[in-house]
Amino acid sequence: MLSEFDLIQEYFQRPHHAARAVLGIGDDCALIAPTPGLQTAISSDMLVEGRHFFAGEDAQRLGHKALAVNLSDLAAMGARPVGFTLALALPSADRAWLQGFSQGLFALADAFNIELIGGDTTKGPLNICITVFGELRPGQALRRSAAQAGDDIWISGTLGDARLALAGYRLELKQALDAASQRAAAVRMHTPVPRVELGVLLAEQGIAHAAIDISDGLIGDLGHILKRSQVGATLDIDALPAGDILATQETALRRAYTAAGGDDYELCFTAPVASRAAILAAAASVATPVTRVGSIEAQAGLRLVGADGAPLDLQLSSFDHFTS
Amino acid sequence: MLSEFDLIQEYFQRPHHAARAVLGIGDDCALIAPTPGLQTAISSDMLVEGRHFFAGEDAQRLGHKALAVNLSDLAAMGARPVGFTLALALPSADRAWLQGFSQGLFALADAFNIELIGGDTTKGPLNICITVFGELRPGQALRRSAAQAGDDIWISGTLGDARLALAGYRLELKQALDAASQRAAAVRMHTPVPRVELGVLLAEQGIAHAAIDISDGLIGDLGHILKRSQVGATLDIDALPAGDILATQETALRRAYTAAGGDDYELCFTAPVASRAAILAAAASVATPVTRVGSIEAQAGLRLVGADGAPLDLQLSSFDHFTS
Structure with a gap:
């Protein structure tokens, strides 16, 4: 034994x-x-x-x-x-x-x-x-409390395929995924790739303000940044980069799982507008796609808008281990 | 909720x-x-x-x-x-x-x-x-690999009351403890006091060589020091300081639970003979009793002797999470 x-x-x-x-x-x-x-x-x-x-x-x-x-x-x-x-x-x-x-x-x-x-x-x-x-280095940490009004909100990689795979396993989908799609989505669920190189570059180059990793769903995790930084935000829900498999699904599912899927392990970070070129260059240097998905604002609260800029009232909630 | x-x-x-x-x-x-x-x-x-x-x-x-x-x-x-x-x-x-x-x-x-x-x-x-x-400080750590032939073996505090309390709970004792004794022994099981001040002094003053904390039973834990240091030892089993309650029990039980009880969270450390006075002073300064219980020797293996110096052949084994 x-x-x-x-x-x-x-x-x-x-x-x-x-x-x-x-x-x-x-x-x-x-x-x-x-x-x-x-x-x-x-x-x-x-x-x-x-x-x-x-x-x-x-x-x-x-x-x-x-x-x-x-x-x-x-x-x-x-x-x-x-x-x-x-x-x-x-x-x-x-x-x-x-x-x-x-x-x-x-x-x-x-x-x-x-x-x-x-x-x-x-x-x-x-x-x-x-x-x-x-x-x-002291002072370089990307703290949740460091977002500033006027910052862009960025997301690394894509969101929602992990949640889609879970929905497939749980038979929650109106239309089941084909086997190849389920397998592909499941890779995102089972073997997330931590965005270490990107996070290190953002911190070392001093080009981002706040950051969090998306584990419980973007809206909940971004909410931690907003609360700690005492700011609000507008998020363009249709700008959220959907995973390859989720991108082929209907709008409601795509919106729900990109905004509040969970298990993504992508970075959500905020950065001044002046950093845009530097961020794109840093991300490209480590082959990590990044997407701008909204703005930090002085007004408290999180506002969701669609592709046309019209406000959306979606009931999306983040994962909590003791209430779910 | x-x-x-x-x-x-x-x-x-x-x-x-x-x-x-x-x-x-x-x-x-x-x-x-x-x-x-x-x-x-x-x-x-x-x-x-x-x-x-x-x-x-x-x-x-x-x-x-x-x-x-x-x-x-x-x-x-x-x-x-x-x-x-x-x-x-x-x-x-x-x-x-x-x-x-x-x-x-x-x-x-x-x-x-x-x-x-x-x-x-x-x-x-x-x-x-x-x-x-x-x-x-670099170089001050009390490593398991640092015991040297000729070192004394020391134990802080007392051993075995935690194991005695467990035996009481499990109804393993031939003669049950009275309620007050069970409660007193149980204090040692439930609320061990880590010997932090003593460990820090031993390291900072450079007066000890190797150390380990006794969690799985002295014989097993001392065995890790012996193996890593490529030395052996003689342990005077009747010199082992028994807990207050265990000290009132029969010899066989006292020997078994001091030598291989477990859950003691006392320190077992080795130190050169020249450190004796310094160790007693350091221990007194933090109000922690210490007892010399044996010697490190070049010859591999652990030899148990009784109060009369005669070798003992006790079958005592240490706790292992996967084989017990």
Whole structure:
């Protein structure tokens, strides 16, 4: 039977490569040497079976997603990823599962050249808790509180395909997706790509003000920026960039899932009008599409308008873990 | 109904006091400004209902314990605590539970003047994942790999009362404890006191070599030091300081629970003979009893001897989450 220590050694302990950590897995604590002059950005996300992912979800995809949603928080702050800890509750020490999970996890970690520096494993209902660490220069963080009236609102990538895939799985769609479309949309749901390079460029170049990553749906997440910045906004709902599959669906569905789908892990950021060219150049340099979708305004509240500029009164609400 | 954001605001967001964090709860990441020249020590522990604590465990005690076991890891490294993140899966947003949990958590946090800087809350089977951050000077960490032949082995405080309380709850004892004894032993199980001040002094004064905190039982945890340091040890089992209640029990039980009880959260550390006086002085200065219980030796393996110095062959094993 696989013991806790064998499990860690076999699946999670890797040669001490490139090593940002002074001391990695295997002691009471990990040790990192912060880069002199930089601040440390820290974020924790917990993923629960049946809540954030289906029971029986593919382990490799799960390893990817668990780290991706955490890296997305660093991206939204503009911090350069350094490393992460993993705490894992597992119903049993299943080798096939551990193999897949660690592969998915480390493939993404390697893509961003970051290290697993410590953590914990225990028996229990499947629960994955990752804490990520990043670094950035003082004053460069893209805070939620920094939006200013007159700012453009930008979105990276596209929105809504993850929510569309979920609707497909749940048989919520009036017209089911064909198998190829369901698969394509599901890729967005299962393997989000955190917009780390873009977030880091926006912060390092000082060309954006506020940012957040879109996890619970754009309207709710943008709402956090508005509240913290004490501003309002007008959002052009038909300008929202829909995912490839969602773009082929009817207007009402497209509007609902781009504006309030959730699980997108794209960045929503605000930036002065004077930054437009710099933002397009920065985004192009990291091959990340960006779209302007509205404006920050002094007047409180979020106003939705359609392609014709006419106000819309849509009842869209964001995801909340305890009221939904 | 209590939403996720209300829950965080009501129970976990506090006035930004004393603030080691540049930016605390409420953005995509927390930001901390590392003290120039110091390293950051990081540890994560996950506590699962039915595994690390009973279903229905008192929330206030749980808040204390969840943070205490993490601080104990910092203590074992000799790092000075700075802050922590909390990721929490809850079956429901129960106000009474949240009230108690946050009280227990913050009472301990305040005792060590540290801050909750971020985290996550979600619905799910009760699971508490805390990641703690501390700081220490490069080269001062009490690593598991640093024990040297000739070192004394020391234990802080007393061992075994937590295990005795568990045995009482489980009706495993030949002779049940009286109610007052069960309650007294249970205090050690439910509200361990992390030996932070002692660990920090040992590291800062450079008077100890290796350290580990005793969570899975002394023999198993000391075994990690021996393995990493490539040394062996002789342990005087009758010198092990038993908890007040355990000390009144029969020899076999006392030996078993001091040597391999678990859940003690005391420090086991090794130090050169020349440090004896300094260690006693350091321990006295923070009102933490310490006891010498054996010696590190070049010969591999762990040898147990009784009060008369005669070798013992006890079958004691450490706790493992996946094989037990």
